[in-house]
Amino acid sequence: MIGQDRSLEVLESVLKLTSADQAEVRLQRENLNMTRFANSSIHQNLAKENTTVSVRLVFGKKIGTATVNSVNPDDLKVVVETAERFARLQEDDPDFVTLSGPSAYICIPTYYAETGECTPDFRAAAVDRIARCAAKSSYKAFGAYSTETSELAVANSLGVRAYNVSTSAYLRTVIMSSTDTATGYADQLGRNIAEINPQAVGEEAVARCSLSHGARDLPTGEYEVVLTPYAVSDMVRFLGYLGFSAMSLQEGRSFMAGKLGQQIIGSNISIWDDAMDPHTLNMPFDIEGAAKRRVRLIENGIATGAVYDSYTAHKGGITTTGHSHPRMRGGMPTNMVMAPGDSSLEEMIQNTKRGIYITRFHYTHCPEPVQVIMTGTTRDGTYYIEDGEIKYPVKNLRLTDSVLRVFSHVSLISREQKLQRDWWNTFTSLLPALKAEKCNFTGVTTF
Amino acid sequence: MKDILQVAIKEAKRLGAEYADVRYMDRKSEPLATKNGAVQSMASIQDKGFGVRVVAKGGWGFSSSNVLSEAELKRCAAEAVVIAKASAKVQEQPIKLSPLKAVQDVYRTKVKIDPFDIPMDERLDFLRAIDKELKSQPDIRVAQSSLMALKEHKWFVSSEGSCIEQEIVETGASISATAAGKGDLQRRSFSDYAAAGFEYVESMHLKDLASGLAKEAVALLSADTCPQGETSLILGSSQLALQIHESCGHPIELDRVYGSEASFAGTSFLTPDMLGKYQYGSSDVTIIADATIPGGLGTFGYDDEGVPAQRTTIVDKGLFTNYLTSRETAPTLGQVSNGTMRADSWSNIPLVRMVNISLDSGDWTLDEIIRDTKDGIFMESPKSWSLDDKRLNFHFSTEYAYEIKDGAITRLLKNPAYTDMTTHFWNACDAVSGKGVGEWHLWGMPSCAKGEPVQIAHVAHGAAPARFRNIKVGVGQ
Numbered sequence: 001m002i003g004q005d006r007s008l009e010v011l012e013s014v015l016k017l018t019s020a021d022q023a024e025v026r027l028q029r030e031n032l033n034m035t036r037f038a039n040s041s042i043h044q045n046l047a048k049e050n051t052t053v054s055v056r057l058v059f060g061k062k063i064g065t066a067t068v069n070s071v072n073p074d075d076l077k078v079v080v081e082t083a084e085r086f087a088r089l090q091e092d093d094p095d096f097v098t099l100s101g102p103s104a105y106i107c108i109p110t111y112y113a114e115t116g117e118c119t120p121d122f123r124a125a126a127v128d129r130i131a132r133c134a135a136k137s138s139y140k141a142f143g144a145y146s147t148e149t150s151e152l153a154v155a156n157s158l159g160v161r162a163y164n165v166s167t168s169a170y171l172r173t174v175i176m177s178s179t180d181t182a183t184g185y186a187d188q189l190g191r192n193i194a195e196i197n198p199q200a201v202g203e204e205a206v207a208r209c210s211l212s213h214g215a216r217d218l219p220t221g222e223y224e225v226v227l228t229p230y231a232v233s234d235m236v237r238f239l240g241y242l243g244f245s246a247m248s249l250q251e252g253r254s255f256m257a258g259k260l261g262q263q264i265i266g267s268n269i270s271i272w273d274d275a276m277d278p279h280t281l282n283m284p285f286d287i288e289g290a291a292k293r294r295v296r297l298i299e300n301g302i303a304t305g306a307v308y309d310s311y312t313a314h315k316g317g318i319t320t321t322g323h324s325h326p327r328m329r330g331g332m333p334t335n336m337v338m339a340p341g342d343s344s345l346e347e348m349i350q351n352t353k354r355g356i357y358i359t360r361f362h363y364t365h366c367p368e369p370v371q372v373i374m375t376g377t378t379r380d381g382t383y384y385i386e387d388g389e390i391k392y393p394v395k396n397l398r399l400t401d402s403v404l405r406v407f408s409h410v411s412l413i414s415r416e417q418k419l420q421r422d423w424w425n426t427f428t429s430l431l432p433a434l435k436a437e438k439c440n441f442t443g444v445t446t447f
Numbered sequence: 448m449k450d451i452l453q454v455a456i457k458e459a460k461r462l463g464a465e466y467a468d469v470r471y472m473d474r475k476s477e478p479l480a481t482k483n484g485a486v487q488s489m490a491s492i493q494d495k496g497f498g499v500r501v502v503a504k505g506g507w508g509f510s511s512s513n514v515l516s517e518a519e520l521k522r523c524a525a526e527a528v529v530i531a532k533a534s535a536k537v538q539e540q541p542i543k544l545s546p547l548k549a550v551q552d553v554y555r556t557k558v559k560i561d562p563f564d565i566p567m568d569e570r571l572d573f574l575r576a577i578d579k580e581l582k583s584q585p586d587i588r589v590a591q592s593s594l595m596a597l598k599e600h601k602w603f604v605s606s607e608g609s610c611i612e613q614e615i616v617e618t619g620a621s622i623s624a625t626a627a628g629k630g631d632l633q634r635r636s637f638s639d640y641a642a643a644g645f646e647y648v649e650s651m652h653l654k655d656l657a658s659g660l661a662k663e664a665v666a667l668l669s670a671d672t673c674p675q676g677e678t679s680l681i682l683g684s685s686q687l688a689l690q691i692h693e694s695c696g697h698p699i700e701l702d703r704v705y706g707s708e709a710s711f712a713g714t715s716f717l718t719p720d721m722l723g724k725y726q727y728g729s730s731d732v733t734i735i736a737d738a739t740i741p742g743g744l745g746t747f748g749y750d751d752e753g754v755p756a757q758r759t760t761i762v763d764k765g766l767f768t769n770y771l772t773s774r775e776t777a778p779t780l781g782q783v784s785n786g787t788m789r790a791d792s793w794s795n796i797p798l799v800r801m802v803n804i805s806l807d808s809g810d811w812t813l814d815e816i817i818r819d820t821k822d823g824i825f826m827e828s829p830k831s832w833s834l835d836d837k838r839l840n841f842h843f844s845t846e847y848a849y850e851i852k853d854g855a856i857t858r859l860l861k862n863p864a865y866t867d868m869t870t871h872f873w874n875a876c877d878a879v880s881g882k883g884v885g886e887w888h889l890w891g892m893p894s895c896a897k898g899e900p901v902q903i904a905h906v907a908h909g910a911a912p913a914r915f916r917n918i919k920v921g922v923g924q
Contacts, residue, residue, distance in 0.1 A: 035534075036899060038706040042534040046509040047526055048794040048900075050496065066491040069513045075493070082491045089568045090486045120508075120533035128537045142709035144899045174710040185710075251589070252627070329487070362713060365831040367844035367864055370632055375842045377835040379713075398833075398840055398866070400922060423711075425901065442922050443866050445840040 001116075002029050002051065004163040007153035010071050014055060015157060017080040020087070022058035022099045024156035026287055027051065027071075031116075034146040035123040040131035042124060057083045058099065061092035097314035102159040103322075105284040105291035108276065111149075112192040115167035118147040126171065126198035133202030134175050139209055141202065143173030147193060154289035162289035168281055169193035170421065174380055175205040177213065181447035182393070184208025185230065185360055185380035189419050189428065191281060208359060208381035215393040217444060218384055224355030225406075225439040226348045226385065229418035229431040232338070234361040235374060235403045236429055237422040239271065240333045242369050244297050246312035247330020255372050255404060256303040265407040267301040270339040275322070279419060280335040281428045285322060292322035297333070301408075307331040327426075336429040341413025348412045348435035350388040356397065356441070357383040357390060361423060367400075375400040377445060398443035409437040448612075452604040454517050455499045458524035460606060464501040464531065466544065467524070468605040470751060471497040471515065472793040477563065479570055480593035484578040487591070489567065496793040501527045505541025506534030511794040544774040545783040547754060549608030554748025556616040557741065558644035562596035565645050570594055573648075580657035581624040586665045588632075589625040590657075594618070594648065595640060595893065601793075609753040617744060617905060618647050619891055622657055626664035633667035633861060635660040635846055636828065640891030640905070641742045663847060666859055673848050673863035675921035679820050680865055681813075681914045683827025686845050687806065688890040688908035694869040695727075695734055696801040696906070698838040699761055700787075700897075701770040701777070703799070711899050713836025716869065717767060719780060727767040728873030731809055731913075734762040736771060738786060738802035743907040744891040745802035747789075752797060754786035761804065765874070773799050791902040798898050803889060805909030808881025813912045816878045823851040824920055825912075826863045842866040842922065865920045872915055881911035 002010075007027050014025040029051045036044040053076060054067040064087025068079040123145045134141040146169070153163045172187030186204035188196045227235070239255075248254040256264065275283045275292035285291050288310055296304040308316065309324035309331045325332035349357065356378075364376030377398045383390045412435035421428045452469040459467035473495040480487040497520070498511035508531025510523040535541070574592040581590030597617040604610050619640025626633050637656050641647045682690060697703065698715035706714055717725070728734075738756035740746055747756050752774050759769050771787040772780070776799065788797035817825070828846035835841075848863035849856045867875075881887040889909040896903055 032900060034899060036707070037537065038709060039539065041538040041540070042506065042536075043707055044509075044796060045507055045530045045534045046511070046796055047530060048498075048511045050511075050513045050794055052494075064489065068493040069495065070493075079491070079493070086489045086491065086567065089571060090489065093485060120530045121536070124533040124536050131537060140706075142706050144710060146899070172710055176706070176709065253632070362836045363833050365833040365842075367831040367842075368862065375831070375833045377833070377840055379836050396835055396840075398835070398842060400842065443840050443842065445835045445837070446868070447837060447839075 001149065001165060002151055007151060007163055008155060008161060010053065011153055011155035014053065014076050014080060015155060017077060018057055018084060020057035020059055020084065022157050024056040024099050026054045027153040029151040031149040032146060033118065034144055035120065035127060036144045037127045038142045040134060040141045042127055045120060053079065055079050055083045057087050059087045061094065061096045062087045062090040063093060063096060095315045096311065099156050099158055100160060100288045100290045100310040100320055103291040105162060108282055108284055110164060110166035110191055110282060112167050115147050115169050115193040116149045118193055129198045130173050130202035133199065133206055137206055137210060139175045139177055139206060141173050141175055145171045154287065156289065160289035162285045164284055166283065167191055169196050171196050171198060171201050173201055173205045175209040177209060180213060181215065182209050182212035183380045184212060189421055211383060212381055212393045215395045218394040218397065220441045220443060222438055222440050224352050225436050226345065226352060226355060226357045227434045228359055229420045229433055230360035231358045232431045232434055233420040233422040233429055234364045234376065235406065236336060236338065236431060237424060237426050238366050238372050238374055238403050240336055240427050242366065242372060244306050244333045245328055245331045246306040246308040246316060249306045250312060250315060255370060259303045262303055263301050264303045265298065265301045265404055266410050268410060268413060269298060269301050269407055271298045271336055272296050273307055273333040273336050275335040277335060277337060277430065280337065280430050283334065286324040287326060288324040290320045290322040290324065295321050307333050333427065336427060338431050340415050340417050340432045343412040343414050345414060345433050348433065349385055349390060351412060351435065352385040352388060355385045357385055364423065372403040373400065374403050395447060396445040397441045399439060400442040401440040406436045406439050410434050411437050448602045449604055449610050451517065451520065452602060455520040455524040456604060456606050458521045459499060459501045459528055462525055462528040464503045464528050466502040466606055467499065468603060469497055469499050470601060470603050470793060472599060472601040474599045476597045478593065478595060479574065481574045481578050482591050483582065483589065484575045486571065494792065498793050499523045499527045500796060501531050502542045503528045503531035504535035506531045506538055507542060508534060509796045542775060543778055545777045547607060547774060550749065550753060551610050552748065553612045555614040556642045558616045560645040562618045562645045563598060577622055577653050577657045580654050581622060581661050583658050584661040584665045586626045586628045586668065587624050587661050588627040592622045594620050603749065603751065603753050605753055611749050611753055613748050615642060615747060616644060617642050618645055620648050620651060620653055622653055622660065624661040624664045626668050628668045631668050633664050635664040640744055640893050642744055642746050643742050667847060667861045670859040670861040673824065673860040673921045677917050677919050679823035679914055679916050680918040680920060681816055681820065681823055681825040681912055683825065683912050684886065684888050684910050685890055686827050686829055687910040687913055689829045689832060690843065691734065691804055691806055691908045691910060692801065692892060693832055693834050694838055694841055694872065696804045699770045700799045701772045704770065705776060708897065712897055716837040716839050721767055723768060725767040726765050726874065727762045728765045729876045730764045731876050731879050732762055732765050732873050733807040734804060735807060736761050736802050736804050740803045740889060743803035743889055744893060744905040745907045750786045750788045751790050752784065752788045754784045757786045759785045771799050771801065789904060791904055795900065795902050798902060800897065800904040801895060801906040803907040803909065805889065806879065808887045808911050809879025810882055811878045811880045812883035813880045813886055816880055816912065816914050817851055817856065818854040820851045820914065821853055824863065825849045825851060826865065839869050841869065863920065864922050865918050866922045867918050875915045875917055876913055877916055878914040879911060880913065887911040
């Protein structure tokens with residue numbers, strides 16, 4: 001780790017190098033350790049460390065940026081000179097007002113030494129436990145176990161000084177049968193590795209795999225669906241990606257554009273973003289050093305709001321919500337939460353006349369963003385439900401439907417929520433399981 | 448550079464590694480993007496560091512750092528050995544690598560105009576002029592353009608005696624026009640990239656293309672929606688390039704076949720028992736993996752294991768004949784590596800990645816295919832893509848389509864999509880063009896995701912328009 005003192009020392013030194021009207025410097029250090037396994041053997045195992053310094057300089061309404069992965073003073077001087085040169089090449093950005101001013105943020109526990117100091121032997125032992133769990137049923141285990149320590153420090157010429165160090169641990173596995181195409185999936189994610197239970201992950205995935213033997217064909221068409229949080233995460237991803245950014249709203253691209261205050265999905269669904277919730281991968285501030293605020297996105301099915309960075313906030317005449325993000329200009333949700341209900345997966349199955357239980361989706365995409373039409377196939381545990389019981393496993397199906405339509409027909413929501421990363425690793429969200437009355441399937445696979 | 452990198456090799460060997468290599472990469476990029484003529488991003492990104500990869504006690508270990516010093520090289524070598532020994536504790540078979548002759552060589556992309564020699568203000572003016580053309584129609588709400596300039600200098604040193612220096616230069620551009628009206632949004636875009644200098648961008652004639660895209664985006668607002676049904680599908684060159692990528696390029700990655708990506712990207716329907724026996728496509732389908740084509744984003748001198756770039760026939764007149772392999776996976780088929788291991792940075796391990804995977808030209812022209820089609824739809828320009836985890840069931844949508852009746856184009860169609868199974872699709876191919884000038888094109892795609900942590904590879908696919916019979920279209924409207 002670099003630590004708070006040294007990180008801010010580097011940032012202060014960079015701020016002194018420029019005569020820009022406003023300057024912002026960001027230091028990010030990443031230490032990622034990842035053990036991947038396939039066929040119950042570790043086949044990839046790595047450690048990576050990197051430190052980047054990003055500079056954003058403002059001259060009037062002209063902005064230049066540059067990044068280097070070094071804290072060497074000579075490299076930092078060059079990066080400042082480059083950002084200055086780039087800023088001067090630009091025309092005024094009329095919508096730019098100012099960088100973020102200081103905002104008090106609350107220091108919350110985000111670092112856990114057990115995670116930060118995790119060894120390759122510790123991860124190997126966890127993989128071995130899952131492999132043994134799989135072997136009891138003559139299955140093989142595949143997956144990855146990663147730990148990450150991230151430092152983020154931000155300083156700007158308006159007085160922002162922010163530092164945070166956080167850890168996260170993520171374990172996931174696909175269990176496969178060697179005799180047919182049966183598979184099962186499970187994962188766990190959190191800031192503290194002590195809360196990850198490899199045995200439980202292995203047993204959950206093995207149980208799903210054991211239910212998946214002899215998958216049958218199911219005709220395409222409309223079915224009721226029971227969606228685990230794994231599956232819900234890929235649907236919520238499209239809402240977050242396509243609609244909850246202030247910029248997509250301001251530009252009219254969001255499915256919520258022109259519909260704020262209107263009912264857009266079922267009244268039993270509420271989604272908000274809350275980076276201070278300790279059940280999420282919590283974080284006190286964003287990459288501009290702005291304190292994270294809780295934002296209501298959809299409340300009781302009504303389009304309510306979006307997340308902002310300083311740029312879109314100033315354009316909208318409000319204060320940033322602390323959602324500046326390197327991957328999406330104009331604000332991006334980071335800690336979405338869907339309100340829990342009062343049901344359970346068991347009750348959802350019992351209340352299904354003719355439906356499909358979906359563990360997770362694979363490689364989803366959105367052919368029509370305006371209607372949030374999603375397409376993708378199921379995987380790692382898809383089962384046919386009839387008259388309140390899981391009858392048999394089915395071959396994977398292709399879902400093609402509007403997420404807004406499916407979320408308009410949700411009848412049951414689970415009490416339990418799970419911290420869930422979507423397949424694409426775009427978001428980490430706290431999500432319940434859902435039962436929807438209508439969902440359209442357009443294709444089938446052969447396994 | 449060779450001498451300092453040897454520090455890690457010696458340290459790894461001293462600590463018991465059976466094999467070690469070190470890769471140092473210094474990558475500079477200057478992404479530039481505009482939106483409606485205003486700068487969206489203008490940045491300089493300098494990224495350098497090294498990774499040490501070892502085999503110790505038969506297991507893999509890898510450690511990397513952004514600080515190049517003797518002390519850090521030794522620290523990473525030691526960490527890689529510790530990690531490898533941990534890997535070996537949960538392993539059914541020790542790692543065995545296919546034999547490789549040690550190489551001392553230098554490879555450089557052939558460049559006429561170094562993109563970094565074009566002043567940034569000239570690059571910006573270039574994009575602003577394109578944005579102006581893209582905005583030439585009143586219904587165009589958003590005009591976007593971007594330029595890529597990338598230079599990657601890397602050194603590879605191995606315990607087997609190889610020392611390879613490579614300099615890869617890449618350029619390219621992406622432009623799009625989004626039209627709004629009649630309660631709809633429609634987008635037309637064009638993008639292409641190559642391992643070449645700025646001369647490649649100049650050859651793209653983007654200003655001319657821009658005004659056409661703007662008109663097409665506006666026309667789509669009034670177009671009929673693609674009908675549903677089963678018909679003859681003609682894919683344009685850029686859409687077919689993506690089809691090759693997703694339904695051929697990924698399933699032939701041999702590490703994926705063996706389950707390396709099972710928990711994320713998935714596996715493959717192309718199991719080893721099918722090699723040399725399986726009719727992947729019709730006799731019109733020949734697919735080649737070639738890392739030696741000048742200008743391809745999948746072109747290099749040596750892969751990141753030090754294996755020379757090669758040309759491999761993947762599908763020969765429909766018959767599945769080979770995979771993309773590595774030094775670890777090739778011996779399982781009794782082969783040596785065909786040189787496809789690449790990492791997207793110094794901090795990631797190399798994986799089996801696509802190179803330039805292309806469909807051979809056929810003996811038709813596109814005009815001849817259209818004239819020969821009684822009922823069909825021509826689709827072009829990728830919009831969305833989704834495949835199952837064995838790469839069988841797929842769904843693609845494209846930006847635009849044309850209906851074909853009695854051998855002629857009859858109307859423009861919006862929101863086109865098609866779906867099929869890979870096994871049926873390639874066997875339904877009955878005409879491949881390429882006889883006409885410029886019909887076959889090598890498309891650079893700098894966005895292929897694979898691995899954990901995710902790595903983004905730069906690959907290319909050559910294709911000319913081709914026809915596929917009895918394909919389900921208009922799905923999911």
